[in-house]
Amino acid sequence: MRALQIEELSGPDAVKVVDAPDPPATHFSTPGQGVLIDVKAAAVSFPDVLQSRGLYQFKPELPFVPGAEVSGVVVESSDASFSPGDRVAAMTLLGAMAERVAAPLAMTFHLPDELDFAEGAGLVLNYHTALFALKYRGRLAEGEWVLVHGAAGGGGTASLQVSKALGAKTIAVVSSDEKERVASEAGADHVVRSDADWKVEAKEISGGGVDVVLDPVGGDRFTDSLRSLREGGRAVVVGFTGGSIPEVKVNRLLLNNLEVVGAGWGAYVLSKPDFTRMLADELEEMIHAGHVRPIVGSRFPLEQAGDAMRLIEERGALGKVVLDVAE
Numbered sequence: 001m002r003a004l005q006i007e008e009l010s011g012p013d014a015v016k017v018v019d020a021p022d023p024p025a026t027h028f029s030t031p032g033q034g035v036l037i038d039v040k041a042a043a044v045s046f047p048d049v050l051q052s053r054g055l056y057q058f059k060p061e062l063p064f065v066p067g068a069e070v071s072g073v074v075v076e077s078s079d080a081s082f083s084p085g086d087r088v089a090a091m092t093l094l095g096a097m098a099e100r101v102a103a104p105l106a107m108t109f110h111l112p113d114e115l116d117f118a119e120g121a122g123l124v125l126n127y128h129t130a131l132f133a134l135k136y137r138g139r140l141a142e143g144e145w146v147l148v149h150g151a152a153g154g155g156g157t158a159s160l161q162v163s164k165a166l167g168a169k170t171i172a173v174v175s176s177d178e179k180e181r182v183a184s185e186a187g188a189d190h191v192v193r194s195d196a197d198w199k200v201e202a203k204e205i206s207g208g209g210v211d212v213v214l215d216p217v218g219g220d221r222f223t224d225s226l227r228s229l230r231e232g233g234r235a236v237v238v239g240f241t242g243g244s245i246p247e248v249k250v251n252r253l254l255l256n257n258l259e260v261v262g263a264g265w266g267a268y269v270l271s272k273p274d275f276t277r278m279l280a281d282e283l284e285e286m287i288h289a290g291h292v293r294p295i296v297g298s299r300f301p302l303e304q305a306g307d308a309m310r311l312i313e314e315r316g317a318l319g320k321v322v323l324d325v326a327e
C-alpha cells in the first residue's frame with residue numbers, strides 16, 4: 001500500500017510516500033481488538049508536525065508511518081458492531097497517513113451520513129477534545145460566555161461549534177482577517193484580534209468577564225486569559241501552539257476565585273471506552289441537530305503531506321487540514 005513515512009526527524013520536508021506493508025491481519029481475529037479500514041481521508045494536526053521533528057511527547061521508533069486521524073470504509077472488524085463497507089471515522093496511535101490502517105475498536109465510530117470523508121477525518125480528535133474540555137473539564141453551561149483562543153484552527157473551530165451546541169455565547173480570538181471569517185463561519189458570536197486588547201474587549205462584550213477560556217495556545221497571553229474571566233471562571237488548558245508553557249501566579253486564582261483546569265483528552269479516555277462512547281453519542285446528536293460539521297480549510301493529495309504540515313507549522317491552517325488518500 002502507499003503510505004507516508006518519516007525516516008528522519010527533520011520536519012515536514014522529510015516526509016515521503018513509500019510502498020509499505022499492510023497492517024497485520026491477525027489483529028482482527030481477536031474479539032474486541034480492532035477495525036481494519038480502507039482510508040479515504042487522513043487529517044493532519046499540530047501533533048503530527050511536532051512528531052515530524054521529534055518534539056511531541058510520543059516519540060515512535062524510526063521509521064514510522066505518521067497520522068492519527070482517518071475516515072474510510074471498514075474492510076474487516078473484530079466486533080459485530082462494524083461490518084465491511086461501513087463508513088467510519090477513527091483515531092489511531094500512528095499509521096493513519098496510508099491507504100490502509102488498523103484502528104482500535106474503542107476509537108472507531110460510525111460516520112454520520114451528514115459528513116463526507118474529509119469532514120469525517122477532522123471529527124474525532126478535535127471534537128471529542130472540545131466536548132471533553134468544555135463540558136466535562138470546564139463545566140461550560142447553557143447561557144455562559146466562553147472565549148476560545150486559536151479559534152480559526154482545527155481545535156478552535158471545533159470548540160466554537162461545540163460551545164454553540166451547549167448553548168453558550170462565544171468570543172473568538174484570532175490573528176488575521178481570514179481567520180476572523182473562519183471563526184464567524186464556525187459560530188463565533190464575536191471575534192477579537194490577538195494583537196489588540198482582546199482582554200478588555202472580552203470583558204466589555206460579556207458584561208464583566210467570561211465564564212470559561214478555552215486555551216490551545218498558551219504562551220504570553222495566559223495571564224490576560226485569567227484577567228478576562230469573571231468571578232468563579234475556569235481557564236481550560238488544551239495546548240501550547242504559542243510555543244511556551246505559561247506559569248501562573250496563584251494569587252490571581254485566589255483573588256477572583258478562579259480555576260485553571262487541564263484537559264488532556266487522549267490520556268483520559270484511553271482506559272474509558274464507555275466515556276468515549278458517550279462523547280461520540282453526544283457529538284452525533286450535535287451533528288444531527290446541525291451544530292457540528294468540521295470545517296475543512298485545505299485539502300492535499302498524500303504526496304503533498306509535507307506542504308500540509310508546513311501550512312500548520314507556519315500558522316496558516318484554517319479549520320482542518322486534510323489529505324485525500326483515495327477517491
Ligand SMILES: NC(=O)c1ccc[n+]([C@@H]2O[C@H](COP(=O)([O-])OP(=O)(O)OC[C@H]3O[C@@H](n4cnc5c(N)ncnc54)[C@H](OP(=O)(O)O)[C@@H]3O)[C@@H](O)[C@H]2O)c1
Nearest residue numbers: 046150153154155174175216238239240241242263264265
Ligand atoms: N489536550 C488535548 O487533549 C488536545 C487534543 C488535541 C489537540 N491538542 C492541542 O491543541 C493545540 C491546537 O491544535 P489545533 O489542531 O487546533 O492546531 P491548529 O489548527 O494549527 O490551530 C492552532 C492555532 O493556534 C494559534 N497560534 C498562536 N500562536 C501560534 C504559533 N506560534 N504557531 C502556530 N499557531 C499559533 C493559531 O491561531 P491564531 O493565528 O489565530 O493565533 C492557530 O490557528 C495543539 O497544541 C494540539 O497539540 C490538545
